[in-house]
Each structure stands twice: as structure tokens, then as C-alpha cells.
Amino acid sequence: MSDLSAFPITQRWPAARPEEIQLYSLPTPNGVKVSIMLEETGLPYEPHLIDIGKNETWGAEYLSLNPNGKIPAIIDPFGPEGRPIALFESGAILVYLAEKTGKFLPTEPTARYETLQWVFFQMAAIGPMFGQLGFFHKFAGREYEDRRPLQRYAAESKRLLGVLEGRLAERPWIMGDDYTIADIATLGWVRNLIGFYEAGDLVDYGDLQNVPRWLAAGLARPAVQRGLQIPARA
Structure with missing residues (x-):
């Protein structure tokens, strides 16, 4: 089983399935970019609702993952070289997931x-x-x-x-x-x-x-x- 204890955000939003990509988001225009991409690629993931109306992105746990305090963000327990990677910024996450799966981004x-x-x-x-x-x-x-x-x-x-x-x-x-x-x-x-x-x-x-x-x-x-x-x- 993957160990995500090094990421403080998992103390606030525990991972029930730590072997899957952890998605921290809300279905806003920026947030749904990543959930759509995850659904399109079929990658297993566990979504966590981040309530921006309650300022949850400005708590210490969330800021430890994204110091800019915005959704979405992810933790992939099996990132490059098999090590966990945490990412924020929806565009960067899209590129990462496209390269991880070889889908929806041309290689030419x-x-x-x-x-x-x-x-x-x-x-x-x-x-x-x-x-x-x-x-x-x-x-x-x-x-x-x-x-x-x-x-x-x-x-x-x-x-x-x-x-x-x-x-x-x-x-x-x-x-x-x-x-x-x-x-x-x-x-x-x-x-x-x-x-x-x-x-x-x-x-x-x-x-x-x-x-x-x-x-x-x-x-x-x-x-x-x-x-x-x-x-x-x-």
C-alpha cells in the first residue's frame, strides 16, 4: 500500500485508497478539467471535495500542497520513477496526465x-x-x-x-x-x-x-x- 503520510493534506482529507491518484478539487471550470481528464483516461483516482466557499484552500493542509491556495491539485502515488508527485495548476496537471497515459496529447x-x-x-x-x-x-x-x-x-x-x-x-x-x-x-x-x-x-x-x-x-x-x-x- 502506498504511503502518503509525507503529505500534510492527507491529514485533513485522508486517502481511503492511497494507491490511487488523489484529486483535491471542486466542479468549477478549472476543477473539472482534471476530473474530465481522469475520466477520459480511465486512471483510478479518489476525489476529495474542497469547499472554496468555506475557505478550505487557505488552511495549512491545503497550502502545503498548493501554496497559491487554488483548486485543483493532485497527488499521484506512482509518479516519475515510481515515487509520489504532487502537482497544482490545472494546465500542468493535464499535461502530466496526458504524458503519463499517452493520451490526448500528440507525440509528434x-x-x-x-x-x-x-x-x-x-x-x-x-x-x-x-x-x-x-x-x-x-x-x-x-x-x-x-x-x-x-x-x-x-x-x-x-x-x-x-x-x-x-x-x-x-x-x-x-x-x-x-x-x-x-x-x-x-x-x-x-x-x-x-x-x-x-x-x-x-x-x-x-x-x-x-x-x-x-x-x-x-x-x-x-x-x-x-x-x-x-x-x-x-
Whole structure:
């Protein structure tokens, strides 16, 4: 049996199956990237719900795993050279799991780097901009009298959707015929933008053709449907 006692986070969230990957997450757009990837690859894992509403990411146990205090994070008891590895940042975890399994990331160098650039496009642009739009449209930011922040993030989110719309013209997935971690990284954010954030009208989502088709195809995948609900909320 694997020994994870060196990781303080396991004192707060004990591992019932320490031989499996330990997932510390919440089904947010960032969190579901990893649960979807784990479901897609079939790797055995044990999910732990981290309640950000209760500030659980800011406790000492969680910060010992991710000093940035964000979800998701993982511990793989069988990492490189058979030794445990702890990782945070959803993009890094996606790359790690893709390389561990040989799935959803091309091995041919050019295609590999092109895939990674679209993963980083999500990490650097789509995630931050969509998240800010959600804050100023649905949450506390909507009370601000100054509408310029909302307008700025709506315009930039619309532009980014246009980039994605163009990329998906005449191709089913971001990288063409193959579904990759670029799709996995992005699906949850687009779903959240038009669903939970209710911002579809702000970004003229109804005028798009390729992005809605791609999103529907992604959400139809059984592993995506399961991953969107993991870890199960209380």
C-alpha cells in the first residue's frame, strides 16, 4: 500500500485508497478539467471535495500542497520513477496526465506544441477573461456603478470566442480530428460562460456556429458528463 503520510493534506482529507491518484478539487471550470481528464483516461483516482466557499484552500493542509491556495491539485502515488508527485495548476496537471497515459496529447513534436499553445491560450486568456466577466455580470461586480469593467471583459470575451470560432471552422476539435487536452481545458469555461454566468447575450453567443457545435459534441462525451459532476457537491 502506498504511503502518503509525507503529505500534510492527507491529514485533513485522508486517502481511503492511497494507491490511487488523489484529486483535491471542486466542479468549477478549472476543477473539472482534471476530473474530465481522469475520466477520459480511465486512471483510478479518489476525489476529495474542497469547499472554496468555506475557505478550505487557505488552511495549512491545503497550502502545503498548493501554496497559491487554488483548486485543483493532485497527488499521484506512482509518479516519475515510481515515487509520489504532487502537482497544482490545472494546465500542468493535464499535461502530466496526458504524458503519463499517452493520451490526448500528440507525440509528434509540431502537433504537440500546437496543442500546448491552445492549452495556454485557455489558461492565459479564456479562463481569466471569462472569470472576470462572470464576476462583473453575476456576482458582486454587478453592483458597481462604473460599467466600464463589465464592458471591457464582455468585449474581450467576445473577441476570444471569435478566435475559437475561427479555429473551429472546418474542424471538429481544436486540433482537428483528434480530441485533446486543448478541448478538455476549454469546454468547461465556455459551458460556464453561457450557463452559470448567463453571459451568452453579452458576448453574442447566438451568432456563433462552430463553438456551439464543438461544445455540444464535447458535452455529449460520457467522460465529460461524469467529470462535470466530480467531486460531487455536498
